[in-house]
Amino acid sequence: MPRKLLIGTRKGLFTATKKGRKWRVNQPDFLGVPVSMVLFDRRDGALYAGLDHGHFGCKLQRRVGKRWRELAVPVYPQKKGRPEKTNFGLPWPRSLKLVWSLEIDPSQPGGLWCGTIPGGLFHSPDRGESWQFNDGLWNQKARKKWSGGGFDQPGIHSVVVDPRDANVVTVGISVAGVWRTEDAGRTWRNMSHGMRAAYMPKDLAYDLDAQDPHRLAISAANPDRIWCQHHNGIFVTKRDGTSWREVKAKAPSRFGFAVAAHQRDPDTAWFVPAQKDECRVPVDGKVVVLRTSNAGKSFEVLTRGLPQRDAYDLVLRHGMDLSDDHKTLAMGATSGRVWIGEDGGEQWHELEANLPPVYCLRWIRT
């Protein structure tokens, strides 16, 4: 069973450690600073944290051993002329607003991908010491149709690298759909065929750039199987691996943000449903986790150890992670509550800590 969990919150980065049978939460790093993203790099044991200093902008930190060190920050290239606007007419300044995703690029020893708000994708070849802006995605003509979802500008919240071929990278953008490159970021295409956006006018419901994937998760057991918690429901790639079918199995709700994919069984994935759309609280005050073990034909509703009345905990898109043991989950909510789910989520235990709102969490693989 895993023993260490990184928890990025609105007020700092916490680490939960299991000692004996008990989980303990340490004193936080970056106390008072919102932590928008965390990453554990198993290649060298380094930790990365994306910080949002608010007035002072976003920063990246890397920790090796016990010391954190500030890294280069991704910088948007500037362009003269009129400031751009999003599809919804809101200002779209070329300036980093949030580090929203960090993932390993296994093709290089220090390779990292960083997805950001307002919609830029960056790559680092050297463990975050420098960042290159991905022009290929940014220069897509369709970018004119991108918009914000939850934020005023678009954002890249998911970067999924194909374990068979690191040149194949799939990103999830709120709101611009799912995009894929097969040549390490030089060329891109929108891969949202089959997704449906009921929140759009009827004739635009299947517009590829209007899709709002909330989070993507890939299964190493079958990298053609990608799960997507979409604003409009749950989707999974068809056999071709590049188009989507909607999962319509019975559930308290199919709205939500987080998704975790089993890494040995491509038919298994977990979701955390919430009442859509403006409410965004658990349905009927009950925190539950949905698990499918048959590729979305049906869901089990997992409840043991989770609050089943008067609960208003919302799990955000980076708020759930599955451990390397393939059966231990962690889940954190905007209420500051964190649960560890054993046996694939059959039994949940709440951490004994009153944490700030949880933005993201990740297991430290040992």
Next chain:
Amino acid sequence: MPRVSFPQVLQRHIACPPVEVGGSTVREVLENAFEIYPAVRSYLLEDGGGLRSHVTIFVDGQVVTDREKLRTTVASGARMDVLQALSGG
């Protein structure tokens, strides 16, 4: 030379005590200060070089309103205070 001071809150992340540097505009003074404290740049300026929206600069008690180009004149011996907005919870 103008004397620049940085927000107290910033000291927590980067040590940047007040410093006297050359320059006759806000931009020049800042650029010279960034020579001494390079990491401070991204804390105060947006990617495009304009002042972050919740950062304010006073030159001898006068607020700087040219927030993009930062061309406001700074006299030799002026006091330039960089401040941050107050924020909620």
